[in-house]
Amino acid sequence: MDRNGVVVARTCFRPHGGWGYASGALGRGTLGAGPRVLLTSRREARRRRRSTAAAPPPEHGWAPEVESAAASGRAPGARRDRGHLRRDDHRTADTVSPVSTPSGSRGGHPWPVQVTRDTIGSRFDHGPNALSFLRLLLAAEVVAWHSYALRGDTWLPERLATVVGDIGVDAFFALSGFLVCRAWVGRSGTRAFVLARARRIFPGLWTCLLVTAFVIAPLASAVAGMPQLTLAGQLQYVWSHADTWATQGEIDGTPVGTADRGWNGSLWTLGYEVACYVVIVASGAARVLRPGVLAALAFLFWTVSLELALTVPGGGSWAPPRFGLMFTLGALLWMQRDRIPFSRLWCALATVCIVVGAFTPDYRVMAAPAVAYLCIVGGTALGRYELLVLRHDLSYGTYIYAFPIQQAFLMCGVTLTWVGFVSLSLATVLPVAAVSWYVVERPALPRDRRRDPSPAGSYVPAAS
Structure with a gap:
């Protein structure tokens, strides 16, 4: 958990034949939300973890509940309807694809997901x-x-x-x-x-x-x-x-x-x-x-x-x-x-x-x-x-x-x-x-x- 109360998890996996890191985060007080995933190199993963510890969460990343609610136009604490995974149309590594949590999950705010292939x-x-x-x-x-x-x-x-x-x-x-x-x-x-x-x-x-x-x-x-x-x-x-x-x-x-x-x-x-x-x-x-x-x-x-x-x-x-x-x-x-x-x-x-x-x-x-x-x-x-x-x-x-x-x-x-x-x-x-x-x-x-x-x-x- 970082200084903003965000639980950060990471794991190592090998999609598409290349090694990388999956770094994830759960929103503050959110036990049922899923991870934010980013495939990157080991060096980039370390850099991102250091920058995460030194800076507040990004606006459209794994922001706290109030910021997430403000961005979606709903009141803090309100539940979202059941959603589905939406792939982003862009191919850049800096784009976030939002995922809505099921209505029955704890926490109630979406978990943004970012998936990047290991490409040239x-x-x-x-x-x-x-x-x-x-x-x-x-x-x-x-x-x-x-x-x-x-x-x-x-x-x-x-x-x-x-x-x-x-x-x-x-x-x-x-x-x-x-x-x-x-x-x-x-x-x-x-x-x-x-x-x-x-x-x-x-x-x-x-x-x-x-x-x-x-x-x-x-x-x-x-x-x-x-x-x-x-x-x-x-x-x-x-x-x-x-x-x-x-x-x-x-x-x-x-x-x-x-x-x-x-x-x-x-x-x-x-x-x-x-x-x-x-x-x-x-x-x-x-x-x-x-x-x-x-x-x-x-x-x-x-x-x-x-x-x-x-x-x-x-x-x-x-x-x-x-x-x-x-x-x-x-x-x-x-x-x-x-x-x-x-x-x-x-x-x-x-x-x-x-x-x-x-x-x-x-x-x-x-x-x-x-x-x-x-x-x-x-x-x-x-x-x-x-x-x-x-x-x-x-x-x-x-x-x-x-x-x-x-x-x-x-x-x-x-x-x-x-x-x-x-x-x-x-x-x-x-x-x-x-x-x-x-x-x-x-x-x-x-x-x-x-x-x-x-x-x-x-x-x-x-x-x-």
């Missing part, structure tokens, strides 16, 4: 998340894959190498769809949305192009004994990538001695990311950004991917349907977040889908929804660990600077094992990414997004 929305909207940490982890995976590809290694089986090279980028597109759709729904205006996307991508990109053309490439060429780079070639390189659609990867015939002849093979996906932004803005402005439309688009992209996988060798990696499918699935997860369970069973099934899909010509045909689901659920579940809830985002700088740094190492004749090369690449690029964040990216963000940029949208990392 209930976890993501009411607790911290580790999506920034997950993005950094995916960026490191891309660095590891590029270390394998740029060195010309071939020790992975071909089909496994394809999956490892694609899954990091696919996961980024799913995260981007989820967060960008969220940003559009919560926007303060179309102009503000567009400016926020531009301020997240272009300042860091343009700075990286200048650093690559005028610092990294000249130093690597000098160490490798190459002729001095020309100003025209350097400016042409910067200009060709400035709009996110890369058309020139070389600078005066460099780099050399690597498996890729471009200085930054991580930038070509940015154009498709911007194209996805345009689709979100256009469909949102036309008022057709709805779950049904997103599901139809996802099915269209899936059909094209299936046709390409069956008829064209390697056709499943064609960028438009590949990126469109993953981005649309991420956006659909956001729109339906209050209906999709947050379940360990679903995570296990998604993992099985990815493993089985790895043995097919295009793993996305079977596992694209599984990848998107695991990304969102994993990033949300890791939010329980405070150490992983990052307030600063180094993943963007990691992905845009890693490729030219790796190319420079290879031009300079660095010969290490794969593990050694990955370690050297990450040890070099993470400080550079930190400087990029604190000096360029963070100051360019809106003031309300500088501490936690993840709600403002995402980006897509290096391609495989």
